[in-house]
Amino acid sequence: MFKKITLLHLLFLCSSFSWSQAIFLDNDSIENSLDEVIISGTKTIRTVSSLPLNASVIKKDAIEKTNATRLSDVINEELGLITVSDFGGAEGIQMQGLDSEYTLVLLDNQPLVGRLAGTLDLNRISVGNIKQIEIVRGPSSSLYGNNAFAGVINIITEEPSEGFNGYLSSTYETHKTLDNSINLNYKKKKFYGSVFFNNYSSDGYDLIEDDGLNTVNKFNTNTLQIKFGQNISESLKVKINARYYAQLIDNIAPNSLSGETFTAEDNINLIVSHESDKLKTDLEIYFTSYFGDEFLDDDQGNRFSESFYDQILFKPEIKTVYKVNNQKELVFGLGYKYESLNRTYFDLKPKQKSPFIYFQYDFNPNDKVNLIFGGRFDKYKEYKSQISPKFSGIYKIGDNESIKVSAGYGYKTPDFRQLYFNFSNSTIGYSVIGYNVVEDVLNQLINEGQIANIIVPIDEFEEPLSPESSFGLNVGYNRDLNEKINMSVNVFNNSAKNLIDYRVIANKTNGQNVFSYYNVNNVSTFGFDIKTKFKTDNYLNFTLGYQLLYAFDLDARNAFENGEIFARLTPTSPAFRLKKSDYFGLYNRSRHMGVFKVNYNNLEKKFSANLRLRYRSKYGLFDSNSNNYLDKYDTFVKGHFTTNISLNKKINSKTMVSGGIENIFNYLDTENISSLSGRIYYLRIKHNLN
Amino acid sequence: MKTIKLLVLSIMLISFFNCEDDGPNLQDIQSVSIEDLYAPQEGGQGQPISGTFARFDFETGLQTESETEWDVAFRGTSIIVNGGTSLGTTDEPERTGDAGVYIFDGTMAEMVAVETSLIIQDSSSGYAIQSGSGNGWYTYAGPPTYLINPTPGKILVFRTRDGKYAKMEILSYYLGAPENPDAFSDPSRYFTFNYVYQPNEGVTDFN
Numbered sequence: 001m002f003k004k005i006t007l008l009h010l011l012f013l014c015s016s017f018s019w020s021q022a023i024f025l026d027n028d029s030i031e032n033s034l035d036e037v038i039i040s041g042t043k044t045i046r047t048v049s050s051l052p053l054n055a056s057v058i059k060k061d062a063i064e065k066t067n068a069t070r071l072s073d074v075i076n077e078e079l080g081l082i083t084v085s086d087f088g089g090a091e092g093i094q095m096q097g098l099d100s101e102y103t104l105v106l107l108d109n110q111p112l113v114g115r116l117a118g119t120l121d122l123n124r125i126s127v128g129n130i131k132q133i134e135i136v137r138g139p140s141s142s143l144y145g146n147n148a149f150a151g152v153i154n155i156i157t158e159e160p161s162e163g164f165n166g167y168l169s170s171t172y173e174t175h176k177t178l179d180n181s182i183n184l185n186y187k188k189k190k191f192y193g194s195v196f197f198n199n200y201s202s203d204g205y206d207l208i209e210d211d212g213l214n215t216v217n218k219f220n221t222n223t224l225q226i227k228f229g230q231n232i233s234e235s236l237k238v239k240i241n242a243r244y245y246a247q248l249i250d251n252i253a254p255n256s257l258s259g260e261t262f263t264a265e266d267n268i269n270l271i272v273s274h275e276s277d278k279l280k281t282d283l284e285i286y287f288t289s290y291f292g293d294e295f296l297d298d299d300q301g302n303r304f305s306e307s308f309y310d311q312i313l314f315k316p317e318i319k320t321v322y323k324v325n326n327q328k329e330l331v332f333g334l335g336y337k338y339e340s341l342n343r344t345y346f347d348l349k350p351k352q353k354s355p356f357i358y359f360q361y362d363f364n365p366n367d368k369v370n371l372i373f374g375g376r377f378d379k380y381k382e383y384k385s386q387i388s389p390k391f392s393g394i395y396k397i398g399d400n401e402s403i404k405v406s407a408g409y410g411y412k413t414p415d416f417r418q419l420y421f422n423f424s425n426s427t428i429g430y431s432v433i434g435y436n437v438v439e440d441v442l443n444q445l446i447n448e449g450q451i452a453n454i455i456v457p458i459d460e461f462e463e464p465l466s467p468e469s470s471f472g473l474n475v476g477y478n479r480d481l482n483e484k485i486n487m488s489v490n491v492f493n494n495s496a497k498n499l500i501d502y503r504v505i506a507n508k509t510n511g512q513n514v515f516s517y518y519n520v521n522n523v524s525t526f527g528f529d530i531k532t533k534f535k536t537d538n539y540l541n542f543t544l545g546y547q548l549l550y551a552f553d554l555d556a557r558n559a560f561e562n563g564e565i566f567a568r569l570t571p572t573s574p575a576f577r578l579k580k581s582d583y584f585g586l587y588n589r590s591r592h593m594g595v596f597k598v599n600y601n602n603l604e605k606k607f608s609a610n611l612r613l614r615y616r617s618k619y620g621l622f623d624s625n626s627n628n629y630l631d632k633y634d635t636f637v638k639g640h641f642t643t644n645i646s647l648n649k650k651i652n653s654k655t656m657v658s659g660g661i662e663n664i665f666n667y668l669d670t671e672n673i674s675s676l677s678g679r680i681y682y683l684r685i686k687h688n689l690n
Numbered sequence: 691m692k693t694i695k696l697l698v699l700s701i702m703l704i705s706f707f708n709c710e711d712d713g714p715n716l717q718d719i720q721s722v723s724i725e726d727l728y729a730p731q732e733g734g735q736g737q738p739i740s741g742t743f744a745r746f747d748f749e750t751g752l753q754t755e756s757e758t759e760w761d762v763a764f765r766g767t768s769i770i771v772n773g774g775t776s777l778g779t780t781d782e783p784e785r786t787g788d789a790g791v792y793i794f795d796g797t798m799a800e801m802v803a804v805e806t807s808l809i810i811q812d813s814s815s816g817y818a819i820q821s822g823s824g825n826g827w828y829t830y831a832g833p834p835t836y837l838i839n840p841t842p843g844k845i846l847v848f849r850t851r852d853g854k855y856a857k858m859e860i861l862s863y864y865l866g867a868p869e870n871p872d873a874f875s876d877p878s879r880y881f882t883f884n885y886v887y888q889p890n891e892g893v894t895d896f897n
């Protein structure tokens with residue numbers, strides 16, 4: 001057996017406090033570990049407490065106690081993470097004040113694709129077979145390359161344990177939302193197999209009447225996940241993970257339009273692992289595709305609009321972990337990524353091929369310190385190749401105290417939409433052109449006599465669009481105050497530059513504009529989070545967390561500082577000049593966020609209950625006073641609490657009955673918060689088969 | 691004409707101690723508020739735009755039907771001046787005067803003297819006040835509000851058709867200049883604006 005020894009085990013072995021107790025681990029005994037382990041931070045298995053990164057793990061039992069069904073439910077209750085709906089209704093993650101397009105989302109260590117407008121919809125993921133959710137905050141391109149700009153979320157699904165087991169589960173909620181799962185697992189010595197099937201459907205709901213639209217349309221979603229594993233010899237293992245996801249949405253639109261949105265996703269990953277005393281090598285061959293098709297018909301059955309989206313990713317990767325000794329470990333990997341996208345409004349089918357190579361050196365110079373150096377090189381043809389370094393370190397001050405620092409680089413390449421879009425709005429008449437096709441499309445528009453004058457000369461598009469990049473710094477302090485109280489503080493700073501925005505590049509003869517993309521914004525997000533865990537007795541524990549966040553566009557802040565921005569209080573009052581302190585920051589960012597959780601667990605009575613409160617302070621969704629910036633005179637979405645409660649009772653050795661209420665106090669802001677539909681009641685039955 | 695209410699808010703006496711040096715014939719500058727000047731248009735949203743411009747005369751402070759005695763005219767979000775050449779859209783009036791305009795970034799009070807070198811006129815390739823959100827006088831919010839509001843801090847500085855000067859701050863594009871306009875229910879293309887008119891030919895300051 002390959003023994004993966006956690007590098008800081010020596011430091012923590014003496015610790016009497018169970019929360020930070022590390023133990024010797026091998027790959028198969030993770031479930032038995034008392035401490036939380038995580039793979040996403042280093043691509044090796046480490047305990048969270050010993051890892052010099054701002055990382056956390058949400059484990060299966062915590063997810064089960066809240067009766068969550070979709071990943072977005074879980075993420076929303078994690079300190080410092082919120083989900084944000086884009087205009088297409090997809091719910092993405094905002095991490096440390098950076099948008100969802102900057103967080104890499106992995107499923108069993110492999111990236112998910114299908115970000116139509118940049119957002120990866122977290123409702124796509126059922127949590128029914130999740131072992132744990134790993135969250136690494138801070139740029140992580142040193143291991144993952146593209147998109148790991150703000151951080152990484154890795155959803156790890158379960159692998160079967162010895163014998164046969166499984167469960168059936170059914171949840172019924174307000175809005176006729178139904179979530180049914182079946183999970184079957186089998187393992188006998190050298191072979192395992194598992195099947196997970198989930199059906200998730202809802203009638204949706206409508207918060208604003210008379211607009212001809214539903215807030216959430218009726219939908220039906222199926223997920224099938226199949227996993228196999230076989231030990232060919234003591235040292236050689238083969239695994240296959242496959243997943244299929246399909247969703248059908250019934251669309252309605254104003255003027256009696258109706259139609260459907262169909263989405264399908266495939267993932268397949270073949271893993272061959274070889275282990276010896278000092279070396280562990282994994283070869284992973286991953287393929288995923290995401291297909292979307294959407295149409296609207298009028299009441300006569302004539303096609304009003306139709307669009308499609310067809311993306312594939314193929315990624316073979318080989319990774320070797322070399323354990324030099326108990327103090328030193330090397331990780332080395334290389335691979336190749338092939339991506340293509342075919343969609344409406346593209347004149348061509350763009351492809352991208354990018355080989356990559358990475359390494360990581362993980363060592364303990366003494367028994368109080370662990371350091372990790374790493375870097376990755378991604379080769380690109382279309383834009384500048386990327387070198388992503390990362391450094392992190394942890395210093396154990398005493399038995400119950402540690403301080404960690406991590407600094408890293410993250411980037412996101414321009415997406416295909418920003419490069420190849422060719423879209424003209426048929427009702428209003430404006431155009432949006434991808435950066436790489438500006439010359440062709442603009443010349444075509446000129447020849448058609450549609451252009452009145454050019455504002456940005458075409459030769460400015462000769463230099464390629466640069467990847468967006470960030471440099472992140474996280475400093476953390478963790479302390480067990482006594483056997484019952486743990487406290488941690490993390491300070492973070494992300495400096496992002498070359499963020500891509502759009503601008504007017506030409507005026508059209510119809511009075512409308514032609515837009516294209518460019519590198520412009522420099523954004524800074526900084527703040528801290530503080531988290532306290534408190535155990536009172538055998539039954540009760542509390543978690544209290546707070547995050548302070550500042551998220552600024554630095555150029556916008558300069559414009560305020562230079563007195564270039566104005567506002568007026570009422571439409572009839574004259575404009576006045578705004579000050580630097582009047583700038584609020586980026587849209588959709590709350591300065592203060594908090595979570596409070598109480599968990600009651602009575603093993604004798606087989607009963608558990610928990611109460612979760614979440615607070616978000618005010619935030620702005622758009623500029624309401626027409627100066628193009630969010631300032632303190634704009635209209636804000638009010639700060640608010642949402643409160644959820646869930647109860648679980650085991651009625652016999654195999655059956656659990658659960659119920660609960662989400663949004664107990666029925667908080668509603670129908671204009672601004674589409675994800676809150678009022679109070680939600682639910683009931684669940686889960687029956688174990690073994 | 692009925693929609694225009696002329697309010698002379700204040701008639702400021704030029705009370706400089708050296709005003710006598712400027713001669714006794716100087717007229718007082720005028721501060722005027724105009725409410726709901728209606729500037730309809732036909733077409734738009736990709737269709738050719740047409741319709742008579744609502745023409746305005748700074749000196750009288752009134753809308754006018756005159757083909758020549760006007761300084762500035764409005765149609766939808768388009769603002770033209772009586773100077774330069776026509777862009778050639780349907781129903782666009784010929785320019786007969788020497789009016790021009792530029793946009794000053796600041797507040798109305800900060801705009802104290804006209805920088806005459808910045809003044810430009812309409813031309814066959816575009817209006818002196820550029821069309822499009824963020825280019826000229828207004829900001830189009832897009833979804834979800836779809837509002838068109840005057841961009842705060844944009845002061846339109848005019849030379850009139852006959853070589854006098856005026857500065858203008860547009861306040862609202864919706865009927866009655868509502869506190870919280872609603873693009874779906876409030877009628878649009880109604881201009882509410884303040885202006886200060888310097889009636890003395892060639893005098894470029896507003897003190």
